[in-house]
Amino acid sequence: MGIHFCPGAALAREETRIAIELALDRLPGLRLAAGNDFARHPSMLLRGLKRLDLVWDAPR
Numbered sequence: 001m002g003i004h005f006c007p008g009a010a011l012a013r014e015e016t017r018i019a020i021e022l023a024l025d026r027l028p029g030l031r032l033a034a035g036n037d038f039a040r041h042p043s044m045l046l047r048g049l050k051r052l053d054l055v056w057d058a059p060r
Helices: 009-026
Strands: 030-032 054-056
Touching: none
Parallel strands: none
Antiparallel strands: 030 054
């Protein structure tokens, strides 16, 4: 927020939302794996999860 807020942040969030929606549409059966702890990076520069495990039940 404030004077140092990135003007492209809203665009990056929208691009991410669209990419996730497309991946879910194109890969039916993609889901979160059991045991995700959703631990975040302990950094002010790198926001996000350390790891996100997924499982894909490919259609036969």
